[in-house]
Amino acid sequence: MTPSGVFVFARDPESSEQVWSAMVGYPGDPRYREFYRDIGFDREMEYIKDYIDPSGVRVNTGIKYHRITSKSLDASQKDYYDIDVAMEAVEEHARDFLHKKEKQVKRLVDVMGVEPVIVAPFDAELFGHWWFEGVFFLKRFFELVNESRTLKLVTASEVIDTLEEVQIVTPADSSWGAGGYYETWLNGTNDWIYRHLHEMVERMVELARKYYDSSDPLTERVLNQMLRELFLAQSSDWAFIMTTRTSVEYAENRTKLHIKRFFDLYDQLTSGNINKKVLEYYEWVDAIFPEINFRVMARDVV
Numbered sequence: 001m002t003p004s005g006v007f008v009f010a011r012d013p014e015s016s017e018q019v020w021s022a023m024v025g026y027p028g029d030p031r032y033r034e035f036y037r038d039i040g041f042d043r044e045m046e047y048i049k050d051y052i053d054p055s056g057v058r059v060n061t062g063i064k065y066h067r068i069t070s071k072s073l074d075a076s077q078k079d080y081y082d083i084d085v086a087m088e089a090v091e092e093h094a095r096d097f098l099h100k101k102e103k104q105v106k107r108l109v110d111v112m113g114v115e116p117v118i119v120a121p122f123d124a125e126l127f128g129h130w131w132f133e134g135v136f137f138l139k140r141f142f143e144l145v146n147e148s149r150t151l152k153l154v155t156a157s158e159v160i161d162t163l164e165e166v167q168i169v170t171p172a173d174s175s176w177g178a179g180g181y182y183e184t185w186l187n188g189t190n191d192w193i194y195r196h197l198h199e200m201v202e203r204m205v206e207l208a209r210k211y212y213d214s215s216d217p218l219t220e221r222v223l224n225q226m227l228r229e230l231f232l233a234q235s236s237d238w239a240f241i242m243t244t245r246t247s248v249e250y251a252e253n254r255t256k257l258h259i260k261r262f263f264d265l266y267d268q269l270t271s272g273n274i275n276k277k278v279l280e281y282y283e284w285v286d287a288i289f290p291e292i293n294f295r296v297m298a299r300d301v302v
Helices: 013-020 045-051 083-112 134-147 156-162 193-210 217-233 236-244 248-271 276-285 294-298
Strands: none
Touching: 013 083, 083 134, 193 217, 193 248, 193 294, 217 248, 217 276, 217 294, 236 248, 248 276
């Protein structure tokens, strides 16, 4: 527990590597579905045109025909996906993870002399999104744990309720990234993005304060869309992908795209020459955060 009374649980790096690691983790198995192949981009325009925007802009549909096959292969060389084979991998991996956690518990009991708590938090988007079969893995693992005599699933609150005494600690700055700090998001592969992000924040704050009391709907739409583009450009996924080298061109292009759209809108607003068609397109293609309000950027940060 921290001096301010907040309970802290240390993340188990062993569990993280087994499930999350791009190199040795379960999601990288060749039998699992390939995230970066989608018929929205793979299929010929004549086939896909009725399922994407009438303008012809290609989008992800969620329908993916291919499996990972091999990390060393180009995306165009991937084999077709077989869900039955993928479910065999799910069964193998759920059992393997259970076996490894049971061994880990027994090892920790021998060393510590008390029942250990293994904390294994993950991004929710891993299961079902990046790792399509991840939800099936979780389901099967939970079923197997229910039969285990060694493991038990509990919440953090349930653990706290059993404690008679706690250690007072002050955690160091850290992250779930490689090395436990921020190297994944700030290194030679991605450091170029931050000067742009900092400038975008400065200009967003400047305009949010200038137009805070504005009642012009068009001005508000431009500023709200600028904030969307800023948030999208700030997505940690882009810097992460640049570091892991999994789909670098895509991550770089997405970053540059949102930066470009932001400054395009900035120039339109400050020049008084707003292109409604361009704005409408940006609002359509980047429609995240429907209730966004640019005025939050006008507040002083303490």
